[in-house]
Amino acid sequence: MNTLTFAGVLLVLSAIAYHLGRRRAYTVAGGELRKLHSLPSYYGLYTAIWCGLPALVLIGFWLAFENTLVTAMVVSDLPEALRSLPSERLNLVLNDLRNLAEGNIGPESVDPAIQAAAAHYNQLLQISHWAMAVVVLSVAMILGWYALTKVKPHQRARNAVEVVIKAFLILCASVAILTTLGIVLSVLFESLRFFTSVPPMEFLFGTVWSPQTALRADQVGSSGAFGAVPLFAGTMLISAIALLVAVPIGLLSAIYLSEYAHKKVRTIAKPLLEILAGIPTVVYGFFAALTVAPFVRDLGRSMGLEVSSESALAAGVVMGIMIIPFVSSLSDDVIxxxxxxxxxxxxxxxxxxxxxxxxxxxxxxxxxxxxxxxLAASRAIGETMIVVMAAGLSANLTANPLEAVTTVTVQIVTLLTGDQEFDSPKTLAAFALGLALFAVTLVLNVIALHVVRKYREQYE
Amino acid sequence: METTKTEVESADFENTHVEDAVEVPPSEDRVPRDHRETIGQLRVSDPRISCTDVNVYYGDKQAIYNVSLDLGKNEILAMIGPSGCGKSTFLRCLNRMNDTIDGCRVTGTINMDGLDINSKEIDVVPLRANVGMVFQKPNPFPKSIYENIAFGPRIHGLAKHKDELDEIVETSLKRAGLWNEVKDRLEQPGTGLSGGQQQRLCIARTIAVEPEVILMDEPCSALDPISTATVEDLMMELKEHYTIAIVTHSMQQAARVSQRTAYFHLGYLIEVGETGQIFRDPRHQLTEDYITGRFG
Known part of the structure; x- marks a missing residue:
């Protein structure tokens, strides 16, 4: 019996338990439902939960440990010569064995001892499955029956069911929180590893960014310099340009829409403006790289200015257009x-x-x-795609918006794309940059949410 | 409040209890309930504002039907009636506040100083400076007390120097009876005052632009009885300088402060008259139903 059908059987059992529990509630109430503490359906749910939930948890544990146990048993039965192999070799043998057992490889290429072990493995698995079926089904039935006997008029089924539901809700909520926490911690630990090879002071205040490190000892010219100041400066420059574009346009359009626009104009214009937020950033990116950047370059040339073909200005302007909806929509709401x-x-x-x-x-x-x-600013700081395509990769420390600059996010992308060894300072630098980025956007978001909340309290 | 008077002069009506009206046996010659033409004294000899055949529509729905009514100089006119009867809508016609509502249309003539203020040619900005309004819920701006009062004079350029502005602020607050309570904290936010103080701040803000008429839309409905009494005393004093129209749900309040009372019913102005007469001996059956509590 495979796990899926098994779960189906369990579901059917729970459904039956629900029915029995409900009917029993009617019976013990003796036709007077008001004597019951809870509605009959709660008694049904109560029975179903007792029947299904512990069994389900048991299946989970069983499946988690089954493989380890069975493998250990197979290994202990292997011939002495195989058993005493070093652990890497033994793992290879076990791999073969599993592949053979699952029919992924034919028996002809494998040692007869392993063939025998594979057969043994399959047999053990079979036994384990049947054992699980028997144990789990009996647990489900016994506990279901136990719950059924507990159905009495004064029994607080609703409270018990609500406890289970609440626990389930907490579980769901913690998934998101724990994932975030896990990501932050992993970034933090990788950053700490990075800081063992590059001092934090050099990272935070160094002005040269050249992350090429030597892969082999005999390579030349790739010593690696990890001063992140040019990246922070580039990020600031592009975000500032973006905000210079987005704030006036977004704010004024919000004022127009909320105060002056006719109702009909508003119902059409507001969703249209919000569509800007739905355009994938990669589309903005090639728009920036193929249309705006050459336009800026040609315009600069016609005025006698030296503009590189990838410029902070082009990326900043397009990013500004991208975050207009953030500014206008949020401002419109508060207005x-x-x-x-x-x-x-x-x-x-x-x-x-x-x-x-x-x-x-x-x-x-x-x-x-x-x-x-x-909030728009933290979005601009974290934006990657537009900058990758339009602002270039060269880590210039400059305040001139006509030159190519690079940002924190772009460098993270370039550090981690392609074939990399994952313990060199070069790749680990990405985690340190990520941590810095995370810290900045977190602070911005906290301030923004605080400000917004304080404002809300004023009128309520 | 317990005194019972059989004859009441309109100027001396403060002490009359409204329930007196119940003691008057309903006379047989009341105008029947289905009569919709305004009865009573809708014109005065010395009008400040004179309305003729005012109709108000919200989209297709008519909210006010053919209301004609005068506001006399230095009088307090109370407008009463059940919720949704159109008294607030009518009040908002008098300084064109209905312009701010989408789809609202007002017809008829509203004459003030020989001009029809309902005409499209009238600029609402000086009109509203001249006909001020106090709202149901105190609505001080989220600025300091000083800035709340100075807002109007500033936008109308009434003060040339800071000194003049200071003086306007002080005079307005004094007239509103708020000066002693706030003179030491003029820089604090107006929203931090108590409800009654906020409403008096709003009245001070209105008189700072020196209007001739003050419209009050249920100015005391959000206030406690003590604040209400203060605001009512204030209204009695303001009457010396201004013409006041007040919409109120409290018949006691109408009886206490007003000289004339207008009763609205489902968009019709049913009856107007001296406050004493309206509460003592209403001519219209609907008015009587309302003030004796049989309706509304």
Whole structure:
């Protein structure tokens, strides 16, 4: 019996248990449902959970340990010559054995001793499966029956069921949190490994970034320099350009949409603006690289400026367009959240619409708008694809937006793509950069959320 | 409040209890309930604002039907009636606040100083400076107390220097009876005041732009009784300088503060008259139903 059909059988058993539990609840109530503590369906669920849940957990454990146990038993029965092999060789033998047992390779190429062991392995697995079936089904039935006997009018089935549901919800919630925690910790530990070969001070304050390290001792010219300042500077430069584009356009369009636009215009324009946020960043990337960057270069040339074909300006402008919806949508929301009574108050004093917006609505919405801008900024800092395609890879330390620069995210991509050895400072540097990036965006997000929340409390 | 008067002069009505009206046996000659033409004294000899045949529509729905009514100089006019009867809508016609509502249309003439303020040619900005409004819920701006008062004078350029502005702020707060409570904390946010103080701040903000008419849309409905009493005293004083129209759900309040009372019902102005007469001897059956608590 394979595991899937087995789970199906268990499901059917639980369904039966549900039915029995419910019927039993009706019986013990003697037709007077109000005597029951919980609704009859809760007694059904209670029985079904007792029947299905422990059995399911048991299957999980069984499957987790079955392979280890069976393998250990097979190894102990192997001929002495095979058993005393070093552990790497033994693993190879076991690999062969499993492949043979599962029919992935034919028997002709394998040693007869291993063939025998494979047969033994299969037999043990078979036994284990049947044993599991018997044990689990009896556990399910016994516990189901036990739960059934506990169904009494005063028994608090609903509370018990709710405890199980709550535990399940907690489990789901912790998956996301634990995953995040795991990622942060793994990045942290890899960064610590990096900092054993490159001092943190050199990483944080060095001005030369050249991560090529020698793969072989006889290579020349690849000593590796890990000063991340040019990357941070490049990130700042591009994010600043992006915000310079996105904040005025986003804010003014939000003011237009929320205060001036006719209802019909608003219902069409707002979703259209939000579509900008749905365009894949790689599309923005080639738009930046193929259209905007050459345009900027030609424009610069016609004005007699030296512009490289990949420039911070091109990447920044396109990134700015990408984050316009963030700024405009969040600002629109906070402007709409300013109570109508404040508008009425200003109009009632004879303020014009422009005065009302400038002197009442905008100041009242300002904290929320700042929060939106910070969220947009953390998005800009973390953005990769546009910069990879439009801003180049050369780690120049410059404030000139017409030159090529590179960012933290771009360097992470280039460090980890292609064939790499995973213990050189070059690859480990990616984790350190990731950690720095994570720290910055985390701080920005925390500040932004704090500001936004503080603003919300003001009117509620 | 316990005194019972059989004859009441309109100017001296503060002490009259509204329940007095119940003691008057319903006379036989009330205007029947289905009569919709306004009865009573809708014109005054010295009007500040004079409305003729005002109709208000929200989209296709008509909210106000043919209301004609005068607001006399230095009088407090109370508008009462059950929820949804159109009294607030009518009030908002008087300074064109209905313009801010999408799909709202007002017809008829509203005459003030020889001009029809309902006409499209009228600029609402000076109109609203001249006809101020106080709202149901205190709505101070999230700025300092000083800035709340200074907002109006600033946008209308009423003060040339800081000194003048300071003076306007002080006078307005004094008139609103708030000066002594806030003079030491003018830089603190107006939203930090108590509800009653906030409402008086809003009144001070309104009189800072020196309007001639003040519209009050249920100004005390969010206030406790003590704050309500303060605001009512304030209204009695303001009456000396301003014309006041107040929408209220409290018949006691209407009886305490107003000289004339207008009763609205489902968009119709049913009856207008001296406050004493309206509460003591309403001519219309609907008015009587409402003030005796049989309706609304």
């Amino acid at each position: 709409n959240a300013v109570p109508q009574s404040l508008r009425d108050g200003a109009y009632g004093l004879g303020a014009t619409q422009a005065e009302t917006i400038r002197k009442v609505i905008f100041p009242a919405a300002l904290p929320g708008i700042v929060g939106g801008i910070l």
